Amino acid sequence: MTTPLQKTDAKVFRLIQKEEKRQQETLSMIPSENWFSPSVREAVGSVFSHKYAEGNIGSRYYEGTDIVDELETLAIDRAKKAFNLLRSWGVNVQALSGSSANLAVYLALLQPGDTILAMYLPDGGHLSHGWSFEPDAKKREKEVKSGLLVYTGGSKKVNITSLLYNPVQYKTDPDTSQFNYKEIEKIALKYKPKLIITGGTAYPRIINHRKIKAIAKKIGAFYMADVAHEAGLIAGGAFPSPVGIADVVTMTTHKTLRSGRGAIILAKQDLIEKINRAILPGLQGGPHNHNIAGICVGLGEAAKPAFKKYAAQIIKNTSALADALKAQEFKLVTDGSDKHFVLIDLSQEPILGRPFARILAHAGITTNYSTMPWDARPPRNPSALRLGTPVLTTRGMKEKEMAQVAQWIREAMNIAEPWKELSFEKLEQEVIKSKDVKQIAKEVKDLCKKFPLH
Numbered sequence: 001m002t003t004p005l006q007k008t009d010a011k012v013f014r015l016i017q018k019e020e021k022r023q024q025e026t027l028s029m030i031p032s033e034n035w036f037s038p039s040v041r042e043a044v045g046s047v048f049s050h051k052y053a054e055g056n057i058g059s060r061y062y063e064g065t066d067i068v069d070e071l072e073t074l075a076i077d078r079a080k081k082a083f084n085l086l087r088s089w090g091v092n093v094q095a096l097s098g099s100s101a102n103l104a105v106y107l108a109l110l111q112p113g114d115t116i117l118a119m120y121l122p123d124g125g126h127l128s129h130g131w132s133f134e135p136d137a138k139k140r141e142k143e144v145k146s147g148l149l150v151y152t153g154g155s156k157k158v159n160i161t162s163l164l165y166n167p168v169q170y171k172t173d174p175d176t177s178q179f180n181y182k183e184i185e186k187i188a189l190k191y192k193p194k195l196i197i198t199g200g201t202a203y204p205r206i207i208n209h210r211k212i213k214a215i216a217k218k219i220g221a222f223y224m225a226d227v228a229h230e231a232g233l234i235a236g237g238a239f240p241s242p243v244g245i246a247d248v249v250t251m252t253t254h255k256t257l258r259s260g261r262g263a264i265i266l267a268k269q270d271l272i273e274k275i276n277r278a279i280l281p282g283l284q285g286g287p288h289n290h291n292i293a294g295i296c297v298g299l300g301e302a303a304k305p306a307f308k309k310y311a312a313q314i315i316k317n318t319s320a321l322a323d324a325l326k327a328q329e330f331k332l333v334t335d336g337s338d339k340h341f342v343l344i345d346l347s348q349e350p351i352l353g354r355p356f357a358r359i360l361a362h363a364g365i366t367t368n369y370s371t372m373p374w375d376a377r378p379p380r381n382p383s384a385l386r387l388g389t390p391v392l393t394t395r396g397m398k399e400k401e402m403a404q405v406a407q408w409i410r411e412a413m414n415i416a417e418p419w420k421e422l423s424f425e426k427l428e429q430e431v432i433k434s435k436d437v438k439q440i441a442k443e444v445k446d447l448c449k450k451f452p453l454h
């Protein structure tokens with residue numbers, strides 16, 4: 001059957017087909033990615049994208065919004081159920097992304113110049129929690145070697161959070177690469193932030209929300225838990241929830257939650273009203289109703305027993321992947337993981353994060369290079385590699401397949417070892433010529449065929 005797009009714009013149609021084939025025939029191990037159900041995609045591609053609906057339920061600046069109101073009410077109700085919300089908490093589903101959700105919280109709760117205490121970005125925090133980079137490699141190395149568990153910023157403010165507010169960041173413990181709550185408390189008492197944030201992109205362990213809330217309480221700060229990565233694990237009952245402990249919880253909806261692209265903010269009722277006003281008129285115009293429709297459908301799927309199994313299997317798969325990688329003699333940051341990804345410390349391997357991610361991409365395994373604790377290397381060429389299991393688990397893969405993946409990753413490192421002195425470009429030329437890399441890509445494709453994405 002010919003689709004309308006195929007008829008009217010064959011070029012874009014072909015690109016979509018090519019991208020779908022790429023996703024089907026390779027293993028996406030980027031932990032922030034997932035594959036949505038056809039129902040979520042149908043909702044996202046629906047007529048809701050035509051409608052303007054600035055404002056909140058029952059109080060919009062546009063006519064014709066009754067059905068959008070119904071949709072948003074349903075999405076909010078489903079979010080309340082998915083995250084076991086207390087009656088005194090409210091929900092916003094209008095933020096366009098995780099970064100916008102976080103900015104809306106700052107706009108609602110802080111004044112420009114206020115101090116935010118968040119996790120050090122190279123240890124696994126998030127850019128939207130504030131970041132100023134130190135471009136001078138010597139100064140960077142000196143800072144890392146100082147062993148200090150607090151980072152007050154480099155000379156280059158790289159994002160709006162660091163331009164508007166004063167980010168101070170806590171690092172992980174040098175011995176364990178995990179949170180050192182005593183140090184976080186000392187830093188909080190010294191710098192007196194108005195807001196403490198946990199969460200981010202590359203911290204593989206459980207965070208003790210009660211301990212952080214207790215620290216925030218001591219200094220009269222708000223506590224915001226950003227659970228963008230863990231949202232699906234929490235909704236599936238496989239991971240501890242900050243709801244009812246933190247003052248605000250933010251998340252994206254397209255990672256483990258598998259609900260289309262967007263964000264959800266949960267907060268105590270008085271705060272959510274301020275946050276609603278920070279979203280509009282503070283930051284955004286009309287909400288993306290089609291994405292809210294996707295979120296709504298995804299949350300409906302997350303309420304089903306199959307999603308609980310999915311969330312539990314993600315954790316089992318990651319644990320199996322961690323064990324298998326260690327059996328292949330890879331070193332893992334924190335020696336393992338409690339959630340949906342692992343971070344491989346490649347600092348003692350012949351090939352580091354960026355080139356290794358490219359080698360694996362040619363072998364059909366899509367990952368991303370990452371910074372890691374106590375690594376002075378720059379973010380564009382760091383020592384670690386982040387590998388997640390949400391998409392593999394969506395495919396129906398289990399522990400056995402994780403062992404196979406770990407074996408391919410070791411094989412790829414062995415194949416690449418002789419190229420360790422080459423520049424990135426020359427190394428890639430060798431990878432492209434390599435029959436051994438092609439062989440792994442073929443085996444990956446065969447495995448993908450056995451576990452198609454529906």
Ligand code: DSN
Binds near residue numbers: 032126200
């Ligand atoms: N870009 C996301 C990630 O990969 O973790 C976070 O925003």
